[in-house]
Amino acid sequence: MSETGLVAAFTGVRRPFALMEFPVPEAEPGAAVVRITLANVCGSDLHIWRGTYDVSRGNSEPFCLSIGHEMTGVVHELGDGFTADSAGEPLAVGDRVVFQYFVGCGECRSCRRDTTPRCPEGLKYRYPPDQYPHFTAAYGQYYYLRPGQAVFKVPDNVPDELAGPANCALAQVIDGLERGGAGPEDRLVIQGAGGLGLNAIAVARERGVGQVIVVDGIPSRLELALAFGADHVIDLNEFPSAEDRIRRVFELTEGDGADLVMELVGSAQVLPEAIGMLAQGGTLLEIGNINQGQTVTMDPSQLVHGGKTIIGMMWYRPESLRSALQLLSESAANYPFDRVLSHSYPLTEIDQAFADQDTGSVQRAALLPWGDGS
Ligand SMILES: [Zn+2]
Numbered sequence: 538m539s540e541t542g543l544v545a546a547f548t549g550v551r552r553p554f555a556l557m558e559f560p561v562p563e564a565e566p567g568a569a570v571v572r573i574t575l576a577n578v579c580g581s582d583l584h585i586w587r588g589t590y591d592v593s594r595g596n597s598e599p600f601c602l603s604i605g606h607e608m609t610g611v612v613h614e615l616g617d618g619f620t621a622d623s624a625g626e627p628l629a630v631g632d633r634v635v636f637q638y639f640v641g642c643g644e645c646r647s648c649r650r651d652t653t654p655r656c657p658e659g660l661k662y663r664y665p666p667d668q669y670p671h672f673t674a675a676y677g678q679y680y681y682l683r684p685g686q687a688v689f690k691v692p693d694n695v696p697d698e699l700a701g702p703a704n705c706a707l708a709q710v711i712d713g714l715e716r717g718g719a720g721p722e723d724r725l726v727i728q729g730a731g732g733l734g735l736n737a738i739a740v741a742r743e744r745g746v747g748q749v750i751v752v753d754g755i756p757s758r759l760e761l762a763l764a765f766g767a768d769h770v771i772d773l774n775e776f777p778s779a780e781d782r783i784r785r786v787f788e789l790t791e792g793d794g795a796d797l798v799m800e801l802v803g804s805a806q807v808l809p810e811a812i813g814m815l816a817q818g819g820t821l822l823e824i825g826n827i828n829q830g831q832t833v834t835m836d837p838s839q840l841v842h843g844g845k846t847i848i849g850m851m852w853y854r855p856e857s858l859r860s861a862l863q864l865l866s867e868s869a870a871n872y873p874f875d876r877v878l879s880h881s882y883p884l885t886e887i888d889q890a891f892a893d894q895d896t897g898s899v900q901r902a903a904l905l906p907w908g909d910g911s
């Protein structure tokens with residue numbers, strides 16, 4: 538094929554992205570090529586760019602690596618035998634789609650046992666873009682969808698701005714609250730009101746969770762948390778110590794503590810606090826701490842005496858992505874999702890997008906591989 542497309546490759550910590558051009562691959566049987574219409578800078582991408590989440594695999598800088606995982610697009614080509622999405626809906630060229638940004642190998646022990654969607658062998662993205670099939674991440678004009686990768690058609694009433702974050706933040710917190718069995722009887726504490734935290738509030742409300750308490754220290758985020766439907770917020774500035782915040786959670790929960798805590802901050806330091814906030818028999822959903830090498834001192838007897846559980850999770854099951862689209866289609870109007878994605882940039886201005894999100898002047902930047910920003 539003579540068609541080519543751009544990839545913005547990550548070259549190292551706080552280094553400029555390299556715009557590179559590669560031939561668009563043909564879709565092998567069971568695979569598809571997607572024309573990306575929108576990608577986002579997620580918190581974990583920012584961790585990579587800052588170097589706190591190390592993806593160098595020991596390679597010295599500058600290197601070339603495809604990154605970015607939140608995206609939506611349009612089917613550009615379908616390989617032989619690829620006729621329906623993962624829900625069984627007929628799929629055709631031109632259809633709008635979202636998809637998991639990962640695919641398990643299907644063969645390793647964790648895939649076979651289906652105990653977690655996190656397959657150690659199956660990370661089929663973050664490749665050097667000069668390797669075939671070149672388009673393996675979100676910061677480019679195309680994406681090569683591999684056989685077996687979950688994909689869903691986007692409902693017509695869900696715009697790209699909402700569909701983009703569905704395959705990361707929204708699907709991840711849907712999966713987390715499902716694993717935690719969150720329901721009307723539960724009191725939930727959400728640590729961190731960034732993209733994940735705000736999505737989690739909406740999901741908790743949709744599940745009818747009894748009480749939602751959100752902890753953060755940035756006023757605009759706390760205000761947004763309340764707009765998303767949090768019952769209470771705990772401001773780090775008002776409750777500066779972990780002990781104060783734990784006490785506050787017990788006050789707000791009639792002395793019982795939280796049945797569920799979601800860690801969405803990405804700092805090891807908040808773990809003992811999360812465990813301290815839990816009620817007897819409560820569960821900590823550990824999602825945010827992706828950065829390697831952070832350690833913290835904690836007292837495991839709290840887990841034993843309190844009958845408490847920690848569930849670590851990364852990635853999610855396909856049904857959670859399907860639920861994310863359903864939620865957006867049916868209930869997005871009830872939540873200020875539009876305020877989370879605050880700015881868009883053409884792909885060629887990806888360096889500016891990262892710089893702006895790094896300073897916090899932009900909550901979640903959207904990259905448009907084919908169009909102008911606004
Ligand atoms: Zn993400």
Ligand SMILES: [Zn+2]
Pocket residue numbers: 641642643644645646647648649656657658659
């Ligand atoms: Zn596997």
